[in-house]
Amino acid sequence: MNTSELVELAQQLRVDSVRASAAAGSGHPTSSMSAADLTAVLLANHLRYDFDRPAHPGNDRFVLSKGHASPLLYAAYKAAGAIEDGELLTFRKLGSRLEGHPTPRQVPWVETATGSLGQGLPIGVGIALAGKRLDRVGYRVWVLCGDSELAEGSVWEAAEHAAYEHLDNLTAIVDVNRLGQRGPTRHGHDLDAYARRFQAFGWHTVEVDGHDVDAVDRAYAEAKSTAGQPTVILARTLKGKGVAAVQDREGLHGKPLPEPDEAVAELGGERDIRIHVHEPPAARVLHAVRAGHLEMPRWEKGEKVATRNAYGEALAALGTGRGDVVALDGEVGDSTRAEFFAKEHPERYFECYIAEQQMVAAAVGLAARGWLPYAATFAAFLTRAHDFVRMASVSGAGINLVGSHAGVAIGQDGPSQMGLEDLAMMRAVHGSTVLYPCDANQTARLVAAMAGLEGVRYLRTSRGESPVVYGPDEEFPVGGSKVLRASDRDRLTVVAAGVTVHEALAAADALDRDGIQVRVVDLYSVKPVDRSTLRRAAEDTGCLLTVEDHREEGGIGDAVLDAFLDGRPVPRLVRLAVRRMPGSASPDQQLHTAGIDAASIAAAGKLLVEEAVVR
Structure with missing residues (x-):
């Protein structure tokens, strides 16, 4: 398009942003109007995209990081002929796919859900990494950011990572309109202030008048x-x-214009310009997904293996069997054991350094391009990326997250390194799967099972070695559990997962010597939880005792309680969990001090049985 045509297209985008927000009675038209010229020029002259084939491997990728400017995005879709005017005016209404902030759930041209500011550029880095290192196709990634969100630390994690990886297929467009939600932004219209920061991270910078097409x-x-x-x-x-x-x-x-009809007239009235966006070049991406039997590692009963080691070995084997598997790590690969994958498949391994937000964002971006990411760090450090996990769920992204060094069982490192809230955090994510294996064979099976699931999947691994209790051919369906001890004379059921499974088994042995029969359930699938097994155990034994290396709130105890929220009588439920603030001590001392070791379980079991007899 020439200059006058671009100006007219930009005015149409402004008009339609005003109209859509007015029809909805809400929205962000002023934020859309500032970026209209930027969008018009990109759409008409530079973007290569086939709206009829959003999965075309040669398509450029556009991420609207300032997701509140969704009226502008939908106006652009109308100009490109992807939607009609009638649908544009359903913006923000019940049943419309044009939500207040865009998501890819119903709109195929949206790469990722945005609206939580500071996430578009980090995810764009992930998409650009896929293009440059994996797909090896010449598509470009364009990310439209607002100036307010440049206050987010995640933006600068992305800026450094993009420069480090030399992502010349990535362009960030910052709409520096000076005004945030409550007033002026930190740097206002000082473009040089922003330029100095990006230049310091190694970016090429261009400063322009955003209204000069x-x-x-x-x-x-x-x-x-x-x-x-x-x-x-x-x-x-x-x-x-x-x-x-x-x-x-x-x-x-965030307000529709007070006089929308007058505003439309001032902008030159309604238009119906339709443009033909440049088609992408012919391209083909082949993910080398190997057929045939998947050879996972195997361990014999009685061996002592850390589940974090089993994760690393299983992931490396999965990467050999499936060419679409990629691994990311937060510069702790020697601890999470993601380094096993890195050694076997270096071309599909992404070191994200100590930048957990960028790591999760990159996983979302890679998943958007059809790859199957596994991202690992200490369970405690995933908490700082929780907003990215939450937004991944909004996007419907299929990502696998792995948190190692969970609980007080890590020992001397102290509470800053202990994941004690991660199960609660991940259980609260919509549509998530939460898994907590207790031995090596179980870990390997669950790592493989995660590849076939949808949404956000979380696997919790442990630092210390633990005995292998299951054979290498044992099956562990997601949503299931394993009853490790049971008899007709059971007077109590102990429900455990991960490290506390071994403590529960030892406690059951001790109680058995005292003539008290105890059922032991390994609740390796924390979400979805095995309701039928738990209900049966409650009916048979009358009391459930949960034990977890996690805070009391939101973890295994609450997962068990969920099995009895359908109106049936709730059984007696007692929880053992980490209630104190730990210090530094050996793993055994930590478990005992927290009251979740075998001795503590046995003592609680005796009290419960005695109380039951008295009653």
């Missing part, structure tokens, strides 16, 4: 011609551009 056009061309480093285009714009009543004025964020 010719300057924007040249900036995009410069970005495409820049080799060896990512480019950021810093565009000075005005919020609410084109309507005098709202242009560059505070207090109007």
